[in-house]
Amino acid sequence: xxxxxxxxxxxxxxxxxxxxxxxxxxxxxxxxxxxxxxxxxxxxxxxxxxxxxxxxxxxxxxxxxxxxxxxxxxxxxxxxxxxxxxxxxxxxxxxxxxxxxxxxxxxxxxxxxxxxxxxxxxxxxxxxxxxxxxxxxxxxxxxxxxxxxxxxxxxxxxxxxxxxxxxxxxxxxxxxxxxxxxxxxxxxxxxxxxxxxxxxxxxxxxxxxxxxxxxxxxxxxxxxxxxxxxxxxxxxxxxxxxxxxxxxxxxxxxxxxxxxxxxxxxxxxxxxxxxxxxxxxxxxxxxxxxxxxxxxxxxxxxxxxxxxxxxxxxxxxxxxxxxxxxxxxxxxxxxxxxxxxxxxxxxxxxxxxxxxxxxxxxxxxxxxxxxxxxxxxxxxxxxxxxxxxxxxxxxxxxxxxxxxxxxxxxxxxxxxxxxxxxxxxx
Numbered sequence: 001x002x003x004x005x006x007x008x009x010x011x012x013x014x015x016x017x018x019x020x021x022x023x024x025x026x027x028x029x030x031x032x033x034x035x036x037x038x039x040x041x042x043x044x045x046x047x048x049x050x051x052x053x054x055x056x057x058x059x060x061x062x063x064x065x066x067x068x069x070x071x072x073x074x075x076x077x078x079x080x081x082x083x084x085x086x087x088x089x090x091x092x093x094x095x096x097x098x099x100x101x102x103x104x105x106x107x108x109x110x111x112x113x114x115x116x117x118x119x120x121x122x123x124x125x126x127x128x129x130x131x132x133x134x135x136x137x138x139x140x141x142x143x144x145x146x147x148x149x150x151x152x153x154x155x156x157x158x159x160x161x162x163x164x165x166x167x168x169x170x171x172x173x174x175x176x177x178x179x180x181x182x183x184x185x186x187x188x189x190x191x192x193x194x195x196x197x198x199x200x201x202x203x204x205x206x207x208x209x210x211x212x213x214x215x216x217x218x219x220x221x222x223x224x225x226x227x228x229x230x231x232x233x234x235x236x237x238x239x240x241x242x243x244x245x246x247x248x249x250x251x252x253x254x255x256x257x258x259x260x261x262x263x264x265x266x267x268x269x270x271x272x273x274x275x276x277x278x279x280x281x282x283x284x285x286x287x288x289x290x291x292x293x294x295x296x297x298x299x300x301x302x303x304x305x306x307x308x309x310x311x312x313x314x315x316x317x318x319x320x321x322x323x324x325x326x327x328x329x330x331x332x333x334x335x336x337x338x339x340x341x342x343x344x345x346x347x348x349x350x351x352x353x354x355x356x357x358x359x360x361x362x363x364x365x366x367x368x369x370x371x372x373x374x375x376x377x378x379x380x381x382x383x384x385x386x387x388x389x390x391x392x393x394x395x396x397x398x399x400x401x402x403x404x405x406x407x408x409x410x411x412x413x414x415x416x417x418x419x420x421x422x423x424x425x426x
Contacts, residue, residue: 017115088304247383335388370412378404
């Protein structure tokens with residue numbers, strides 16, 4: 001019927017939103033691997049298609065809860081107000097407007113999802129499977145050809161990349177694939193269970209080949225939390241709420257109580273050198289939080305923080321022992337979500353964003369079992385990455401989180417009918 005929001009084309013035709021979601025599901029991971037900034041374009045396309053559907057047929061509420069949306073709006077408002085006291089006010093407002101646009105697009109997409117029927121969700125799920133296979137093939141072929149594909153792509157785009165950076169771009173694709181793996185495992189288990197271990201093996205193999213340590217850790221955490229949430233949902237929800245609260249509120253104090261880096265490097269020999277650099281950045285950020293604990297330095301002010309260009313010494317492990325390296329105190333952002341929110345928006349910003357996270361957990365608690373489990377697992381994986389990797393406001397990373405949430409909601413509902421007979425898989 002033409003009036004059916006899931007079938008505006010009539011019959012078996014695809015709606016505008018469904019066609020967009022199928023294409024984006026297929027392209028999401030390959031785009032993340034070769035040009036992660038293109039993820040922003042994918043979210044914009046999904047947002048426009050969803051907006052068209054909402055305008056024509058109406059939306060279906062707030063899938064992740066109205067309180068979470070209001071919490072994000074309050075945080076962005078406070079972030080915009082921080083331009084009044086920021087050292088570099090010209091940075092704040094463009095970033096707030098960008099985040100507001102991405103948030104609006106993400107909320108529009110989520111609002112349009114309930115109109116998708118079972119056939120649409122199946123098509124989107126299969127497109128995601130083929131997108132994962134495309135990522136695995138790209139990583140494997142590029143590795144077998146010693147980075148030849150990467151060099152060719154860079155030449156085509158007119159870009160130059162240092163040899164030591166070759167294949168590092170695959171880490172983004174592997175990381176996002178890991179965040180999606182739990183919900184994909186649940187979705188595939190009832191259709192082609194033999195494919196689940198193959199996809200997991202492909203993810204692990206690709207992660208090891210490109211040294212995506214944080215991505216594999218996040219995937220493992222996401223899978224474990226998903227499995228536990230299927231068995232003990234109340235305990236997992238409560239535990240996540242407590243850990244997120246402690247993590248946000250105690251981050252600066254916890255960092256300042258860490259042992260001196262040289263002593264830590266001697267005592268813990270499994271930490272990679274990149275982690276030592278991050279710990280040095282965190283120590284500098286925690287010190288700056290103490291200078292402006294209530295209101296912060298201004299949203300996105302980390303990239304222009306006074307003293308951020310200073311050189312600090314951090315230990316690094318070499319073949320002949322521990323050496324001290326000179327590194328920048330604050331290279332663009334703290335590589336830690338909690339510290340970045342404290343540093344840039346102060347205690348009030350922390351409380352506002354924390355309220356949005358807690359509202360999300362409550363919304364997931366009230367959701368069907370598969371949505372709750374995959375949502376909690378994905379949120380846990382995102383927090384792991386946010387605690388040690390990307391900048392909190394990087395546009396492609398924000399867009400990625402909205403799209404990952406989209407696919408979790410699209411692929412979870414079919415598994416809610418009889419989860420008791422489907423073993424949880426990570």
